[in-house]
Each structure stands twice: as structure tokens, then as C-alpha cells.
Amino acid sequence: xxxxxxxxxxxxxxxxxxxxxxxxxxxxxxxxxxxxxxxxxxxxxxxxxxxxxxxxxxxxxxxxxxxxxxxxxxxxxxxxxxxxxxxxxxxxxxxxxxxxxxxxxxxxxxxxxxxxxxxxxxxxxxxxxxxxxxxxxxxxxxxxxxxxxxxxxxxxxxxxxxxxxxxxxxxxxxxxxxxxxxxxxxxxxxxxxxxxxxxxxxxxxxxxxxxxxxxxxxxxxxxxxxxxxxxxxxxxxxxxxxxxxxxxxxxxxxxxxxxxxxxxxxxxxxxxxxxxxxxxxxxxxxxxxxxxxxxxxxxxxxxxxxxxxxxxxxxxx
Amino acid sequence: xxxxxxxxxxxxxxxxxxxxxxxxxxxxxxxxxxxxxxxxxxxxxxxxxxxxxxxxxxxxxxxxxxxxxxxxxxxxxxxxxxxxxxxxxxxxxxxxxxxxxxxxxxxxxxxxxxxxxxxxxxxxxxxxxxxxxxxxxxxxxxxxxxxxxxxxxxxxxxxxxxxxxxxxxxxxxxxxxxxxxxxxxxxxxxxxxxxxxxxxxxxxxxxxxxxxxxxxxxxxxxxxxxxxxxxxxxxxxxxxxxxxxxxxxxxxxxxxxxxxxxxxxxxxxxxxxxxxxxxxxxxxxxxxxxxxxxxxxxxxxxxxxxxxxxxxxxxxx
Numbered sequence: 001x002x003x004x005x006x007x008x009x010x011x012x013x014x015x016x017x018x019x020x021x022x023x024x025x026x027x028x029x030x031x032x033x034x035x036x037x038x039x040x041x042x043x044x045x046x047x048x049x050x051x052x053x054x055x056x057x058x059x060x061x062x063x064x065x066x067x068x069x070x071x072x073x074x075x076x077x078x079x080x081x082x083x084x085x086x087x088x089x090x091x092x093x094x095x096x097x098x099x100x101x102x103x104x105x106x107x108x109x110x111x112x113x114x115x116x117x118x119x120x121x122x123x124x125x126x127x128x129x130x131x132x133x134x135x136x137x138x139x140x141x142x143x144x145x146x147x148x149x150x151x152x153x154x155x156x157x158x159x160x161x162x163x164x165x166x167x168x169x170x171x172x173x174x175x176x177x178x179x180x181x182x183x184x185x186x187x188x189x190x191x192x193x194x195x196x197x198x199x200x201x202x203x204x205x206x207x208x209x210x211x212x213x214x215x216x217x218x219x220x221x222x223x224x225x226x227x228x229x230x231x232x233x234x235x236x237x238x239x240x241x242x243x244x245x246x247x248x249x250x251x252x253x254x255x256x257x258x259x260x261x262x263x264x265x266x267x268x269x270x271x272x273x274x275x276x277x278x279x280x281x282x283x284x285x286x287x288x289x290x291x292x293x294x295x296x297x298x299x300x301x302x303x304x305x306x307x308x309x310x311x312x313x314x315x316x317x
Numbered sequence: 318x319x320x321x322x323x324x325x326x327x328x329x330x331x332x333x334x335x336x337x338x339x340x341x342x343x344x345x346x347x348x349x350x351x352x353x354x355x356x357x358x359x360x361x362x363x364x365x366x367x368x369x370x371x372x373x374x375x376x377x378x379x380x381x382x383x384x385x386x387x388x389x390x391x392x393x394x395x396x397x398x399x400x401x402x403x404x405x406x407x408x409x410x411x412x413x414x415x416x417x418x419x420x421x422x423x424x425x426x427x428x429x430x431x432x433x434x435x436x437x438x439x440x441x442x443x444x445x446x447x448x449x450x451x452x453x454x455x456x457x458x459x460x461x462x463x464x465x466x467x468x469x470x471x472x473x474x475x476x477x478x479x480x481x482x483x484x485x486x487x488x489x490x491x492x493x494x495x496x497x498x499x500x501x502x503x504x505x506x507x508x509x510x511x512x513x514x515x516x517x518x519x520x521x522x523x524x525x526x527x528x529x530x531x532x533x534x535x536x537x538x539x540x541x542x543x544x545x546x547x548x549x550x551x552x553x554x555x556x557x558x559x560x561x562x563x564x565x566x567x568x569x570x571x572x573x574x575x576x577x578x579x580x581x582x583x584x585x586x587x588x589x590x591x592x593x594x595x596x597x598x599x600x601x602x603x604x605x606x607x608x609x610x611x612x613x614x615x616x617x618x619x620x621x622x623x624x625x626x627x628x629x630x631x632x633x634x
Contacts, residue, residue: 039484159360172356
């Protein structure tokens with residue numbers, strides 16, 4: 001089967017991101033236990049962390065990857081929400097006093113500030129657990145596909161993914177580091193979940209394996225671009241602009257600390273360019289994921305090349 | 318199909334618990350990332366929490382339930398180890414300073430005392446995540462069975478299971494309580510994972526649904542007996558005897574605080590009796606799980622009716 005034959009005909013690539021985000025927000029509400037269900041405090045903390053304004057990039061990636069290959073959007077919406085739950089659980093844990101000790105998240109008090117550390121930790125576990133539950137019960141797909149997505153998420157969360165990335169971030173990042181170490185860390189902290197979101201969408205879209213592989217590469221570049229932008233944000237924005245604590249990276253090796261703002265900015269542009277080439281695969285039609293790259297440029301705090309991105313010429317190497 | 322026809326012929330019910338425990342310990346080692354794999358600190362914390370002396374009751378339950386119905390022991394060993402990982406993850410979290418603030422666990426420093434709170438939390442997540450990975454890859458069974466066991470574990474961990482039980486334990490247990498509230502809490506904190514372990518074994522043993530249901534009831538009674546014994550232990554033993562911190566229940570409602578030691582002891586005996594009736598189902602042959610009840614009586618710190626169990630006549634009601 002040729003890859004091109006699996007693609008939808010070239011579309012005008014009009015994607016209504018606002019309505020996709022509303023759909024995601026509505027589905028997240030449904031997938032959580034009701035606010036009146038016991039234990040209410042736990043469920044309140046889960047909602048506090050998950051519901052509210054958010055870029056919802058990961059579920060968007062799943063939905064758009066499925067749409068790119070022509071898959072069922074009901075299952076993709078569900079899978080994207082599961083990935084968002086994993087992401088939110090990781091934010092709740094990263095913000096804990098024993099980790100980044102953050103006060104703000106998504107413009108609100110961090111979950112442990114609102115509900116206490118104990119309930120915040122339990123809410124994170126419950127969100128992670130619920131994510132597996134959602135993947136294991138995806139509508140309209142075979143048990144084999146469900147199991148593939150559960151396994152994919154296990155790999156994204158584990159010691160070579162989010163958990164390992166956070167451990168390295170906390171304990172292996174204060175000595176001298178090479179940019180390749182930082183890239184690995186950034187991939188584990190961010191890229192793996194982008195990759196999982198895209199791979200889930202591609203699988204649900206019945207993409208051929210080479211299409212799934214292209215989505216994985218796309219996710220990797222997007223993740224590296226995104227995490228480097230986050231480091232740029234941490235180094236330059238105010239908490240109000242970011243909606244979360246900033247200057248959290250003090251003393252930690254980032255591409256900004258190693259190479260300076262300008263070089264970090266160039267790396268962002270390079271990765272976004274490589275990502276764009278992967279979604280243009282196999283070459284040709286305008287595609288929903290290219291639209292997402294444009295959308296990302298609009299929603300990211302410091303779009304590459306924008307005047308808002310400081311250019312101070314701090315070159316360390 | 319009659320239930321009796323699915324059972325092995327009456328066996329002499331000789332179970333070599335020491336060799337089963339050795340098999341479990343060896344398999345747990347294999348299922349963890351190697352100690353030299355990066356990030357080593359994370360993997361060290363996972364091993365610290367999981368490896369070492371332990372009663373391994375939950376994997377024993379899975380193995381013996383599978384054996385009772387004649388199922389494949391390779392898959393049951395793996396599934397039992399997954400349940401043990403979930404149990405261990407819950408212990409690591411329960412011991413955190415923001416929860417029970419324990420110093421000792423299984424006779425060693427609690428994981429956060431040895432590795433710091435941040436790494437302990439990440440190790441707990443990694444163990445939980447690995448448990449899902451193990452369930453999703455059980456050898457020699459269909460994807461549908463794997464998925465059933467993943468789902469079963471999601472229910473055991475979630476807001477109506479371990480996570481909800483711990484939340485209630487921390488925040489809903491200091492006012493007046495009825496014994497039924499304490500039973501619900503004890504079931505969520507302990508029973509659900511006994512039930513999951515037994516159900517997994519029964520499913521892997523190809524038990525008929527009524528056999529699975531009997532195993533669930535057995536697990537519920539066993540869990541209630543076990544948690545009440547744990548409360549008795551907390552009230553009466555020394556840390557050295559228990560291998561963990563004691564007097565952790567001060568101020569919390571337990572069957573001991575509500576009804577006194579003697580009534581709590583009687584409840585243990587009643588639940589063990591009901592458990593015994595469930596494994597005798599459908600009535601008749603000596604069975605490996607009855608052997609486990611005898612074994613439990615030997616390994617539990619205060620076997621019902623033993624002289625070691627204080628009888629102080631403290632009746633609150």
C-alpha cells in the first residue's frame with residue numbers, strides 16, 4: 001500500500017483550533033470523576049489540575065495526527081485526553097516543594113498549594129491511573145490497538161521517558177553538560193509525550209508503519225523546539241506572562257545557559273524546520289499538522305523570529 | 318460447564334512457600350531495570366523499595382489462585398509481580414513526610430529517607446508504571462486477557478481503590494466513624510489489591526466467572542482481616558517486631574479504637590472464617606488457598622487466638 005493512498009486528499013488545511021480545544025475541554029470533564037463523587041477532595045484536586053485554560057497541545061497532536069491519516073476522531077479525542085492527563089500529572093509532581101517548589105501553574109495556584117502536598121500527589125497518581133484506564137477502554141478499536149497505546153504510554157512515562165527525565169533534571173543537571181545531554185533531557189521531559197500523542201493519533205488513524213515513524217520524528221523535533229522555547233521563557237519572561245513560576249532553571253544546564261539566547265533561538269528554528277519537513281512527508285499537500293506548527297507559532301510565548309524574543313548576543317560557545 | 322470440572326483433582330495441598338517466594342523475588346529482580354542502567358539513582362530507589370525480605374502475599378495470592386484453577390503459572394508469576402509493584406509504590410508514597418512520615422519500611426529506611434523525597438516519588442511512579450507495562454505484556458495470553466488485567470489494576474489503584482483509600486485515611490478519619498466506614502477504608506487500602514491479585518490469578522487460571530467472583534469475596538475478607546491485624550499490630554507491637562513504624566494510627570478511627578482489642582481480634586477471626594468458606598467453594602477438596610490461610614496464620618505477627626495477641630478487654634462498644 002503506498003503511503004500517499006492512505007492520505008486524505010489535499011485539504012485546504014483549515015483547522016478550527018478553538019473548537020477543537022472546546023471539544024477537548026468538554027471531554028476531559030466527562031473523563032474525570034464527578035465533583036460530587038467521594039472522595040470529593042481528591043476529585044477536586046484532579047479537576048483543579050486538569051480543567052481550565054491550557055494549550056492542550058498534546059491532545060491536539062493526537063487529534064490532528066489521526067485526522068491526517070483519516071482515523072476515527074472519537075477514539076483519538078479519548079486518547080489525546082489520556083495523554084493530557086499524563087502531562088498534567090507530571091506538572092503536579094514537578095511543582096511539588098521537593099522538586100521545583102512552584103507556586104503557580106496555568107495561572108492558578110499549583111495543586112499542592114490549593115490542596116496540600118498529600119492530596120496533590122494522590123491526584124497525580126489518580127490522573128496517571130485514569131489515563132491508563134482511558135487508553136484501555138478506547139471506543140471502537142480492537143483490544144490489540146488499545147494494548148499498543150497502553151504500552152506506548154508506559155514507555156513514555158517510564159525511566160527512559162518522563163520519570164527518567166525529571167530524575168535527571170533534578171540530580172544530573174548541575175555539573176558541566178554537553179548540548180547532547182541537554183537534548184536528551186529535553187526529549188525525555190517533553191518530547192516523549194509529544195511522540196506518544198502523535199503516535200497514538202497515527203495508530204488510531206490506521207497510518208502505515210512508516211507514517212507512524214515520521215510522526216515520531218516530527219514529535220521529537222517539536223518537543224526539542226518546545227522545551228528550548230520553555231527554557232528561553234524561563235530565562236526572560238515574567239511569571240505573569242508565563243502563567244507559572246519563572247527563573248526555575250538557575251544553575252541548571254540548558255541550551256540557553258550553555259549557548260546563549262541567540263543560539264538557543266536558532267536551535268528552536270532548526271527543530272521547527274525539521275518538524276515541518278516530517279509533516280510534509282511524503283511531500284506535497286498542505287496538511288493539518290503544518291497548520292498546527294503555524295498555530296504553535298501563534299500560541300507560543302516567544303515565536304521564533306518575533307520581536308518579543310530577546311536577542312542579547314550572549315554566546316558561550 | 319460445571320465449576321468442579323474446572324478444578325484440579327483434590328491435591329494434598331502441599332505448597333512450598335519458601336520456594337514460591339524465591340521464585341517471586343528472582344522474577345521481581347528481572348522485571349526491574351538493571352542497577353547499572355541510567356538513571357541509576359532512580360533505579361536504585363526502585364530496587365531499594367521492591368527488593369528484599371517481604372511476605373509477598375499478593376503475588377502468592379495470584380500464583381495460588383491460578384494454580385487452584387489450573388492456569389499457566391508463568392503468566393501468573395508475572396501478574397503477581399505487577400501487583401507487588403503497585404503495592405510497593407503505595408508503600409513508598411504512604412511513607413512520605415506529607416503522609417505518614419515513616420522512617421522504617423520492611424526493616425530498612427523508608428525510600429525517601431534513603432534517596433530523598435523527590436526520587437522516592439519518581440520511583441513510586443516508575444514502579445506503578447512498570448506494573449502496567451508488565452500486565453500489558455503478560456506471556457502466553459491473549460490481548461483481551463492482558464487488557465482485562467490492566468483494567469482490573471486501574472480499578473484497584475483509582476479513587477475507589479488505593480488512592481481513594483489513602484485520601485480518606487489522611488483526611489476523613491479523624492471524626493467519629495462507624496465500623497462500616499472503617500471497613501470501607503480498610504477494603505480500599507488493602508482489600509482491593511488482594512482482590513486484584515486473586516482475580517488476576519483466577520482469570521489467568523481460566524476460572525469460570527463464578528469462580529472469579531468467589532475469589533473476589535475471598536480477597537475482600539482476607540483484606541479486612543489483614544488490615545485489622547495491621548491496626549492491632551500498630552496498637553501493640555514495637556517497631557522492631559513490625560519492621561516498620563508503629564503508633565501511626567494515633568487519633569485515627571480503627572476497629573481497635575472503636576471497639577477495643579478483643580472485638581477487633583474477633584472480627585479478624587470472623588473474616589478469616591468467611592474467607593475460608595469462600596476457598597472451600599464449591600465445597601470439598603483441600604485447596605492451595607486454604608494452605609495459604611494456614612501459612613498466613615504463621616507469618617502474621619499476631620495470629621488469631623495466639624498468646625501474643627493482647628486481650629485487655631478494652632471494649633468501647
